[in-house]
Amino acid sequence: MKDDNSQANGGEPPSNHRLQSLKEFHSAGRGFWRDVPDADWNNWHWQLKNRITTPEQLQRLMPTLTPEEFAGAKLANHKLALAITPYFFNLIDLMDEHCPIRQQVIPRIEETHTASWEMSDPCGEDSHSPVPGLVHRYPDRVLFLVTDRCAAYCRYCTRSRLVSNATGYDFHPEFDKQIAYIAQHPEIRDVLLSGGDPLLLSDEKLEQLLGRLRAIKHVEFLRIGSRIPTFLPQRITPELCAMLKKFHPLFLSIHSNHPRELTTEVRDALGRLADAGIPLGNQSVLLKHVNDDVTVMKAHVQKLLMCRVKPYYIYQCDLISGSAHLRASVRRGIEIMTQLRGHTTGYAVPQYVIDAPGGGGKVPINPDYVLSHNPDRVVLRNYEGKIFEYPEAADGTPLSSPPKEIEEPQMV
Ligand code: SF4
Numbered sequence: 001m002k003d004d005n006s007q008a009n010g011g012e013p014p015s016n017h018r019l020q021s022l023k024e025f026h027s028a029g030r031g032f033w034r035d036v037p038d039a040d041w042n043n044w045h046w047q048l049k050n051r052i053t054t055p056e057q058l059q060r061l062m063p064t065l066t067p068e069e070f071a072g073a074k075l076a077n078h079k080l081a082l083a084i085t086p087y088f089f090n091l092i093d094l095m096d097e098h099c100p101i102r103q104q105v106i107p108r109i110e111e112t113h114t115a116s117w118e119m120s121d122p123c124g125e126d127s128h129s130p131v132p133g134l135v136h137r138y139p140d141r142v143l144f145l146v147t148d149r150c151a152a153y154c155r156y157c158t159r160s161r162l163v164s165n166a167t168g169y170d171f172h173p174e175f176d177k178q179i180a181y182i183a184q185h186p187e188i189r190d191v192l193l194s195g196g197d198p199l200l201l202s203d204e205k206l207e208q209l210l211g212r213l214r215a216i217k218h219v220e221f222l223r224i225g226s227r228i229p230t231f232l233p234q235r236i237t238p239e240l241c242a243m244l245k246k247f248h249p250l251f252l253s254i255h256s257n258h259p260r261e262l263t264t265e266v267r268d269a270l271g272r273l274a275d276a277g278i279p280l281g282n283q284s285v286l287l288k289h290v291n292d293d294v295t296v297m298k299a300h301v302q303k304l305l306m307c308r309v310k311p312y313y314i315y316q317c318d319l320i321s322g323s324a325h326l327r328a329s330v331r332r333g334i335e336i337m338t339q340l341r342g343h344t345t346g347y348a349v350p351q352y353v354i355d356a357p358g359g360g361g362k363v364p365i366n367p368d369y370v371l372s373h374n375p376d377r378v379v380l381r382n383y384e385g386k387i388f389e390y391p392e393a394a395d396g397t398p399l400s401s402p403p404k405e406i407e408e409p410q411m412v
Contacts, residue, residue: 136188
């Protein structure tokens with residue numbers, strides 16, 4: 001997207017005007033569903049029942065559907081199902097082939113193009129799964145997969161081998177076995193519920209599951225990973241929030257990639273969760289033509305804070321099969337991080353990570369701020385590119401001389 005003309009906004013720098021405009025909150029509106037009664041539109045079951053799931057529906061609703069998208073939609077059910085809630089569909093700019101919302105949920109034929117280094121299980125989850133639906137990758141925590149269904153399907157999904165069952169993975173979590181494993185492993189202090197989307201379970205089923213996990217003495221901390229707040233904010237009912245608050249400490253990681261996803265509906269839903277005392281974090285995936293842009297990313301992280309959500313991770317897009325057209329480069333990711341750190345509130349700065357291909361776990365990726373480190377000193381670069389020295393004795397004895405700037409300021 002091009003910067004706006006500064007003359008059109010009273011001489012304000014173009015990038016600032018664009019930033020402010022991306023941070024405005026808007027409702028998704030009703031679009032094609034303007035005649036649907038409020039009671040239906042605001043009902044999450046209605047939204048799920050009325051999802052767009054076929055190429056023909058897409059064709060009818062999107063006069064600008066391209067041949068690549070139509071072909072992708074026709075093949076989607078062999079790889080990762082097509083499903084978009086009416087609410088989220090309304091965020092698509094139908095006139096813009098490169099709309100960042102469109103890129104995330106409308107299949108393309110490029111999804112069938114796979115390279116030899118791409119994988120169906122890029123994070124090596126299946127090889128770290130002691131019982132079906134449980135991934136024990138890190139020493140003190142587990143990933144508990146509760147379902148293979150999502151409210152809508154992200155075209156870059158790391159778990160596309162499993163979610164939506166388009167590939168015939170036939171995922172059947174066995175809660176009894178998963179819970180028994182956790183109970184038998186006292187080193188597990190943190191359980192992350194994910195899937196698929198855990199918030200697609202009914203309140204009753206989710207309450208039962210959280211209750212069983214809470215009853216295990218060594219489980220200190222529960223987390224839920226969910227894209228429901230952005231795909232289906234109608235699901236975040238007062239009843240759901242009242243139920244979730246019984247299980248503190250319970251954290252929720254949402255998934256949002258672009259500031260336009262943060263609508264007034266989403267802000268209200270997140271407010272209900274925050275009012276229930278649930279700490280909220282966001283996980284984004286760095287995606288080409290979606291959020292691989294400093295202004296977009298800055299607007300997104302600042303807007304997340306306005307929604308009471310701490311930006312938690314930016315993931316480098318995993319090497320999932322058929323995702324090359326959506327992957328931005330690591331170089332781009334580092335450039336974006338360089339433009340966030342120090343240039344905006346520290347709370348707004350997420351950690352950029354690569355999930356090491358094949359199952360190595362998350363590796364933090366940072367711009368180089370430590371230029372050298374020897375027995376006498378650490379040489380540092382700050383966000384403006386200025387160089388500083390921090391004196392440090394080899395044996396850890398504090399030195400008396402204060403840190404000093406050692407070179408002329410230099411922009412990096
Ligand atoms: S919501 Fe999560 S699990 Fe579901 S398709 Fe998107 S990335 Fe995959």
